Amino acid sequence: MKIAVIGTGYVGLVTAAVFARFGHQVWGVDIDKPKIKSLKSKIVPFYEPGLKKLAVEGIDRKKLHFTTSYKKALKDAKIVFICVGTPAKRNGEYNLSYVFGAAKSIAQNLKRNTVVVIKSTVPPSINKKVKKIIKKYTDVSFDLASCPEFLREGSAVKDSLHPSRIVIGAESEKAKSLLLKLHKPIVGSRLITDTKSAQMIKYAANAFLATKISFINTIARICDEIGASIDDISKGLGLDPRIGKSFLKAGLGYGGSCFPKDTWALVAFAKKVGYDFAFLKQVDQVNQGQIDYFVKKVKKACGGSVKDKRLTILGLSFKPNTSDVREARSVPLIKKLKKMGAKIYACDPAATREAKKAIKNIKFFTDPYKALKNSNALILVTEWEEFKSLDFKKAAKLMKEKIVVDGRNFLDSKKLKELGFRYNGVGRQ
Numbered sequence: 001m002k003i004a005v006i007g008t009g010y011v012g013l014v015t016a017a018v019f020a021r022f023g024h025q026v027w028g029v030d031i032d033k034p035k036i037k038s039l040k041s042k043i044v045p046f047y048e049p050g051l052k053k054l055a056v057e058g059i060d061r062k063k064l065h066f067t068t069s070y071k072k073a074l075k076d077a078k079i080v081f082i083c084v085g086t087p088a089k090r091n092g093e094y095n096l097s098y099v100f101g102a103a104k105s106i107a108q109n110l111k112r113n114t115v116v117v118i119k120s121t122v123p124p125s126i127n128k129k130v131k132k133i134i135k136k137y138t139d140v141s142f143d144l145a146s147c148p149e150f151l152r153e154g155s156a157v158k159d160s161l162h163p164s165r166i167v168i169g170a171e172s173e174k175a176k177s178l179l180l181k182l183h184k185p186i187v188g189s190r191l192i193t194d195t196k197s198a199q200m201i202k203y204a205a206n207a208f209l210a211t212k213i214s215f216i217n218t219i220a221r222i223c224d225e226i227g228a229s230i231d232d233i234s235k236g237l238g239l240d241p242r243i244g245k246s247f248l249k250a251g252l253g254y255g256g257s258c259f260p261k262d263t264w265a266l267v268a269f270a271k272k273v274g275y276d277f278a279f280l281k282q283v284d285q286v287n288q289g290q291i292d293y294f295v296k297k298v299k300k301a302c303g304g305s306v307k308d309k310r311l312t313i314l315g316l317s318f319k320p321n322t323s324d325v326r327e328a329r330s331v332p333l334i335k336k337l338k339k340m341g342a343k344i345y346a347c348d349p350a351a352t353r354e355a356k357k358a359i360k361n362i363k364f365f366t367d368p369y370k371a372l373k374n375s376n377a378l379i380l381v382t383e384w385e386e387f388k389s390l391d392f393k394k395a396a397k398l399m400k401e402k403i404v405v406d407g408r409n410f411l412d413s414k415k416l417k418e419l420g421f422r423y424n425g426v427g428r429q
Helices: 010-021 033-040 051-060 070-074 097-108 127-137 156-161 173-182 195-226 230-238 259-272 278-301 330-339 352-358 368-372 392-398 413-418
Strands: 002-006 025-029 064-067 079-082 114-118 142-146 165-170 189-193 310-314 343-347 363-365 377-380 403-406 422-424
Touching: 002 010, 002 070, 002 097, 010 025, 010 051, 010 064, 010 156, 025 070, 033 064, 051 064, 051 156, 064 070, 070 097, 079 097, 079 173, 097 114, 097 127, 114 127, 114 173, 127 142, 142 173, 142 195, 165 173, 165 195, 173 189, 189 195, 195 230, 195 259, 195 278, 259 278, 278 330, 278 377, 278 403, 278 422, 310 330, 310 368, 330 343, 330 352, 343 352, 343 368, 352 363, 363 368, 368 392, 413 422
Parallel strands: 002 025, 002 079, 025 064, 079 114, 114 142, 165 189, 310 343, 310 377, 343 363, 377 403, 403 422
Antiparallel strands: 142 165
């Protein structure tokens, strides 16, 4: 069938490439002309493992197409996915202007009955307004549905092909039936529900995972005070099937385009419906406080001051296997250390280009060993596998001082200590 995907960011491009792989005719639409030109030339504008290969295969098989024209993309389309961005406002609410703009453009180009599916993360009950906008600009009948995404940056293609669940919020049997048919080649549990519940599931999932991270970070702070091992505690918690082992890694806290934004948005949405989500506010406060807590660790490791110290930051993206630096822990950390007079030298396998837009007046390297030369301390921020497999004997010879401050409890502390490094983790000795 023909499918139109509005928005070619992380969610939209992955969605388009995956459905093209299953043989559908997929049209990716974006108002960003340079981006569409690049995609037509087989240039993927961000790093995501496996995505470029999938997109190129779709283009070569003439299954995946890109355009700025809604008219061309929507002609004969049976399903239209809205995958545009929903950035956060200052008050924590989503900026829904792109969603509403997409709804208007879809309506103005609708020529046949179509299932319009909101995949963008939006507040529950937003469908009512989207439906009103579409009806304002067209008399053509349509069905509105919600199919939230649960993609993890760094494994988005894998998550699309092998999801833990597919949630479909449908208002009609037609939408339900068509979306079940579309997802038939993809394994995973199906949950059919109403649109409000579908959208609330996405909110609740991210808020709960953020809660686990903030919880383990509070336990890690206590571990630092009493000398207990957060690694063992996380393992002990994870062995309980009621808790599970995922998202119990202490460190600098969560970042990225989802957890912070969705947490703020749920607090704002709850306020709108008359509930003060104080608990979730505390989750966010803990996460924000991890940067200051970690800065104190860096200062202490460096003898009480970082002024004029050369500090090497390994990892700039908010997580490994992505070039995304949105809400990355590296950005506020580097800014605070710079303000204290530190000289920052940074290295990341994929995120340097994006990081340069967010952080000014630091030196960037592609080679970690060059970044470490004459360094007073190595500060691990993002847990790229490349950094775990560094030749630390070589690093020790290059560095001015053998100090490691591990913001992800990622490196082998025993090995580093044997090599003469002074190791500092979060909740681990």
